[in-house]
Amino acid sequence: MDTKHLKRLIKLMRENNLQELEIEEPELKVRLKLGLPAEVFSLPPGVIPPVSALPHEDAKALPHVEVPSEENLFIVRAPIVGTFYRSPTPDKPSFVEEGTEVKKGQTLCIIEAMKLMNEIEAPVAGEVVSVFLSNAEPVEFDEPLMTLKPKS
């Protein structure tokens, strides 16, 4: 199942105000549960009436997979717009894999912007739980890149 299809499902959920969606097919089982609606701006959430502001036609704005912050996972987000790379050069191994133990400051990946390779460092020491993007995928500002389980 590719992320495109997932995005389509998420879009459908948002558009139709679905909270949960579960599909089980012979080859595939999916369960999705939306978090609370993406909050808006700086007003205290309680004050904003649940108005039907124009919903996004699709997930093109903020298409982030919203990661549940359960188990105190730490989400590493893109500090800049660019192209995501898992390794310093195509022939080199990835900086990290799921399961890799990293030190604080260790390079997790690279985001290329304007021909500059920006190394993204681990903000905390811990274990890489998941990597959300494939090599050479474009990333937006603030897009989740991976999750770390901090070392306690």
Added chain:
Amino acid sequence: MDTKHLKRLIKLMRENNLQELEIEEPELKVRLKLGLPAEVFSLPPGVIPPVSALPHEDAKALPHVEVPSEENLFIVRAPIVGTFYRSPTPDKPSFVEEGTEVKKGQTLCIIEAMKLMNEIEAPVAGEVVSVFLSNAEPVEFDEPLMTLKPKS
């Protein structure tokens, strides 16, 4: 499973006010849970939030004196647009005054429309409590003319 089919299911849920839906077939299992309803429509009037539909800038639409229906007062309303007259001709006394006891069918006033004098009759027997309009004032359709206290 394509999204079209999912959309159809969601529509069905909405139309029938379903909160959850679970389908299990040999090849497919689906579970859907709706968020809180967004739309309003045909809800009973009391349920509709006092939305800020464009409020009238002034009282020019429906400028009626809204009369409290306490004491089971009977409101006589204008059945036609026109000019309100209290007496058959300027030199004659008014048909009724506040305090007048009237019989059912007795003329209360006249509304002139297109040169025709339309006599407005008492719909019930009772006492005239108040008259809202002065002589020769214009009246709209359904505008309150006077109140009667029905004879019990």
Added chain:
Amino acid sequence: MFRKVLIANRGEIALRIIRACKELNIRTVAVYSKADANSLHVRFADEAICIGPPESANSYLNVPSIISAAEITDAEAIHPGYGFLAENAHFAEICESCGIKFIGPSAEVIRQMGNKVQARVRARQAGVSTLQGSGCLESPDEGREIAHEIGYPVVIKAAGGGGGRGMRVVHTNASFLNAFMAAQSETISAFGQPDIYLEKYLEEPKHVEVQILGDEHGNLVHLGERDCSVQRRYQKLIEEAPCATVSDKLRNQLGEAALKVAKKVGYSSAGTVEFLLEKNHFYFMEMNTRIQVEHPVTEMITRIDLVKEQIKIAAGKPLTYKQKDINLQGHSIECRICAEDPNSFIPCPGQITGYNVPGGFGVRVDTAIYPNYIIPPHYDSMVAKLITWGVDRQEAIAKMQRSLDEFVIQGINTTIPFHQRVFLQAEFLQGNFTTRFLEGLQNSAKNE
């Protein structure tokens, strides 16, 4: 000029007229039914009078109430808009007899053109072609005889009105009687009188109409044609000006023909002469003696405000331009957005929840809806007219496509998706579609 005008209508056209009056510094009186207390024409008029219950028959069609409303507010003139009392000769007469100016042609002209059989006669007298056909039919047999003579297919029509009511296309002698009876009974229920006539039926015509303006001093101009061939059951859904397939030469011929008819009946005010056009031959169909729903496309390419012109003409002012001064510029298209299911066209009244109106250069929206407005079930389902202008047809189309995409009306079904589909059809984009275009589109959708 009038000091105060009463608008005997509702919805977008009432608002349209109020706007014209305001810009002419004329005070306005709105009339409204109990169902329309929250409507924009009530809000934006200087005065508003409730004239009856929700049902049109007792409010917007209630002549004594409307006249009375004009009297108690001292309105000097009444603009009837389109629909309701706009082509009611009796109403125009009553206005006259009450000393209220009816903004439109004379009662006599309305009556003549309201009878479609008589209108055909007048057109022929003016030297304008009509389709082969009949006068009022006395019997099915008479009709069958004439049909045989001119050859099938023929179309049976109501003498008393338009809009597709009472119409039946007949392809064979065998089906004539049934069609005759059906048409006649529909005619009686729609127009209150049984007169029907028949005409040769053209298989693939364009519906093309010419906008004219005449003042009370005998001056007449035409403002070019509109192509209104995108129809569903004789109801126009998309209109444009000019017609993509009409040459300058043909445009002049159409205009001349329209002016001949108008001159023949001594027409004043804005009016529309409708033609069927097939292979550069055109035939007078009928004349509409009122402002039309689709008038904006003509306004966009002439920059002449037709509603203001109507008002000025009714006030006795002469036209300030001649035919040679009329300059058609660019191309304009209108989509009628209805509160209807975009596939079944079943009306869908209700409350508007989400709302976004398209805007920007070359985009005009004529509507009386707004966020949270509740569309009442009592009236016509048209909720907005989306009009675009471009330097050419291609730009007008591109503007319409992006405007349809921007137009968000949530809470009810609308025909926006229908229009989006039409604006992807090669036949439509080429411009050579006929009145059968939508039929073909629906059949091909069914066969998919």
Added chain:
Amino acid sequence: MFRKVLIANRGEIALRIIRACKELNIRTVAVYSKADANSLHVRFADEAICIGPPESANSYLNVPSIISAAEITDAEAIHPGYGFLAENAHFAEICESCGIKFIGPSAEVIRQMGNKVQARVRARQAGVSTLQGSGCLESPDEGREIAHEIGYPVVIKAAGGGGGRGMRVVHTNASFLNAFMAAQSETISAFGQPDIYLEKYLEEPKHVEVQILGDEHGNLVHLGERDCSVQRRYQKLIEEAPCATVSDKLRNQLGEAALKVAKKVGYSSAGTVEFLLEKNHFYFMEMNTRIQVEHPVTEMITRIDLVKEQIKIAAGKPLTYKQKDINLQGHSIECRICAEDPNSFIPCPGQITGYNVPGGFGVRVDTAIYPNYIIPPHYDSMVAKLITWGVDRQEAIAKMQRSLDEFVIQGINTTIPFHQRVFLQAEFLQGNFTTRFLEGLQNSAKNE
């Protein structure tokens, strides 16, 4: 033509550019800050990339992020809109060096005209009058000497930019030093460099500007002038085209002068040459090397789409018309509606609750707000441009008055009531107001 364009802006101008691209069949990329996820430019673009946090400095002014967004989306060109990076020569250069077409004039031209002292020199070289004044001032003493020479009042201005920042009017020798210091420190904080110069100050000029278009093949046309004299603290609030007091002869002279300046610097793209006009004498003030907020009024009277022209020019296309083909028709006015208190002009971000947009014939609304939209506090307070067109100034004014009355924006304060007041002022209605008009209006309000 480009296949994909990135729009490095937000709000109504981003939407304006997206519309133009869509109508030209060009795919669009929106960029947006975290505060703008729910904005219309994000919704209506084909793709949208989040480029940073709410603060402009790290999002809409963040050059690496924007270039990177263009690279990951394969955009071939960037349209900067107005404000933000629109007149940043460095940004234009980076675009060039990255192989992305900057939709606007060359970096070199932006740099030349961005320095107001240099621009004055170029204008004089082109044979266009400027006001008496100085080059970059080395010291207060030098300034005082020149001020004495040309005579008070004078105005001290920042060489690095416009918009009233760093400006001080000086009436006497005694107050010169203070004004100099204040202007210089404001200049440093606004533009990051201290260069200031001075000019003769005109007491009652009109601010009149000429729209020009130049292609990359040396063709140049002007599209007439705009009167932008209704200003508050050098910020334009109402603009119109043409200027009510400019004769055809003067219009030609203004146009010729603007073209001379443009030709001198080899200008391509849309640009505006600003003049001060007093008693039929006009003086070059500065040139804006971008599309302007008030460009729609010129579009309404020329029916030329300036944003599309910019895009076509950037794609290397030649202009398809000559000066003699430019035909000014009617009159157009624009009101900038801001989310501000209509008396104090204090910004008022917040959520829009009730909403109604004016519409109908001759009314154009350029906005990116919609019902329930929350106006973020991080950006410019302008929320909508209301533009009307009429056959003459009187009709354009009447349309504006009724459109302002129809424009409902509830939940926040807007300057709509301010505009309604202006459109009742005899001085405004007569058309002979100057840049001091609003000042006078506010003083008279205070004295009441």
